[in-house]
Amino acid sequence: MVKLLHSRLERFAKLRKLVPAAVNTHGYVYVSHMPAGLEEDGLRKFFNQFGKVTKVKVSRSKKTGRSKSYSFVEFEEKEAAKIAAETMHGFLLFGKQLVCRYLDEVFKFTMFPNKRHVESKYSQFKEKYNQEQSIEATKDRVFRLLDKEHKLREKISQSGVVYDFPGYESLVK
Incomplete structure (x- = not known):
């Protein structure tokens, strides 16, 4: 095995000398x-x-x-x-x-x-994640944000704190 490898290396060295x-x-x-x-x-x-x-x-x-x-x-x-x-x-x-x-x-x-x-995995899914969302997907995302904000306002009012903040509702209206 070693002799075979050595002979291949010698041939490679000879070929490299022939090529300018x-x-x-x-x-x-x-x-x-x-x-x-x-x-x-x-x-x-x-x-x-x-x-x-x-x-x-x-x-x-x-x-x-x-x-x-x-x-x-x-x-x-x-x-x-x-x-x-x-x-x-x-x-x-x-x-x-x-x-x-x-x-x-x-x-x-x-x-x-x-x-x-x-x-890589990143390059496979890069186009998918960078695409613009459809109108339906955007509406769903906005609806979820407004729902979370509404629940947060309820929790704040139930705890007895009077606090009004401009959230997503102010942007949608």
Whole structure:
């Protein structure tokens, strides 16, 4: 088993020598301690001031689809990535202090190139929860709110407290 693995590694090394190495002019920045609302579009706009951003990858949880608060930003030029990492390291953004590190190379090759992205539960139900409610659903929600408010007013008056507050009734009338 070990000999087979060793021979495969040797063949892989020989094949890599035959293929000319591409000149990589891209620079990478690792960004961590990101605030909760910062997404791919925001990062791209934020780091475009230093140079052309080619890729942005925010690491996400497989279960929830939320950000793990770290990401990788790929710049077209290494110098722009170095300047961005130096400038943005320690930058206070929405109450969080960013940690930015310049990376020479992110990954030389991928172990599983055909592995599909697993769609998270969050992305599956995002459209459903963000849809506008129908008129009937809105009426039901308003009716429940008014009913709860009416019960609250009854409890307050039964306890002997004289208190009138503008609630949902004032908005509906």
